[in-house]
Amino acid sequence: MANVLLVDDDVDLGKLISEYLTEEGFNVFHQVNGRDVLAFVAEHRIDVIILDIMLPGMNGIEILRRIRRVDNIPVLMMTARGDEVDRIAGLDLGADDYLAKPCSPGELAARLRAILRRAASSRAGSADTIEVGDLSIDPRGRKALWKGTMLALTGAEFNLMEALASRPGQIVSRGELCELGLGRPLTRFERTIDVHMSSIRQKMGLLADGRSPIVNVRGQGYQLVTG
Structure with missing residues (x-):
């Protein structure tokens, strides 16, 4: 209960x-x-x-x-x-x-x-650590490390980060992210995913070349940069 x-x-x-x-x-x-x-x-x-x-x-x-x-x-x-x-x-x-x-x-x-x-679901999922470049995600412990530093992510933010890290380099639609991150369908004019993603990007900072490690692909979704 x-x-x-x-x-x-x-x-x-x-x-x-x-x-x-x-x-x-x-x-x-x-x-x-x-x-x-x-x-x-x-x-x-x-x-x-x-x-x-x-x-x-x-x-x-x-x-x-x-x-x-x-x-x-x-x-x-x-x-x-x-x-x-x-x-x-x-x-x-x-x-x-x-x-x-x-x-x-x-x-x-x-x-x-x-x-x-x-x-x-995340705690009971794969115990294997997900490694994507400088990002390391522990699904069972619900911890995410970026360049060796723990990211202070909320529950929803961790779910979204895990969803992106599970498909590195691929575009994950906002609809999929809403289902995976929040556990519900995306509704019309929904901005929750975008606000969460903005928060995650701020916490991660920029790559050495000045790009964000998470790219907003207009009209399609978000993508975790692999290199």
């Missing part, structure tokens, strides 16, 4: 979501104050966090920023419908996925399963 931490100051909504997710087989903890989240995560085993942006005490963006300094626990952000700025800010800081409120509990449960399924 996966432990889910729901962080939302709407008590009634939190109760509704908690009851639904519990019926779906999740073990749900509910926090209403942003300032209590970091201490709670430090004291409990949490598999995934549902994090609302508008919170008393400390907003969701700042909470995510602090979590990412010490942990890569999967985080699904909840944002106001149409508030793209908050969504992009959350993804830039390392959120694994997002949903606009109001959302259906069924879709929320499906998103959580997709996040957890991807993490479990």
Whole structure:
């Protein structure tokens, strides 16, 4: 049973979501104050966090920023419908996925399963290390080294990096990356993959010749450079 931490100051909504997710087989903890989240995560085993942006005490963006300094626990952000700025800010800081409120509990449960399924699949997959130039990926340990230095990747970012490294030099479509990295189909006007890729490229830096190790092939997808 996966432990889910729901962080939302709407008590009634939190109760509704908690009851639904519990019926779906999740073990749900509910926090209403942003300032209590970091201490709670430090004291409990949490598999995934549902994090609302508008919170008393400390907003969701700042909470995510602090979590990412010490942990890569999967985080699904909840944002106001149409508030793209908050969504992009959350993804830039390392959120694994997002949903606009109001959302259906069924879709929320499906998103959580997709996040957890991807993490479990990667851990249970090939134990062999993937080596592509200066990039080394340990699928079982979910660690990625670039030029000998550990990359601080979120769960979704690691999934995307693993997908590219498994097909070095090949173009992997955004649709495939959405399925492999986020565990769900690509939707129209979806920008999540692009934001994650931008974050990964920033963390890796440039090759000696000034190129990015990950190329955005316009209209097709992304490609991991092999040399």
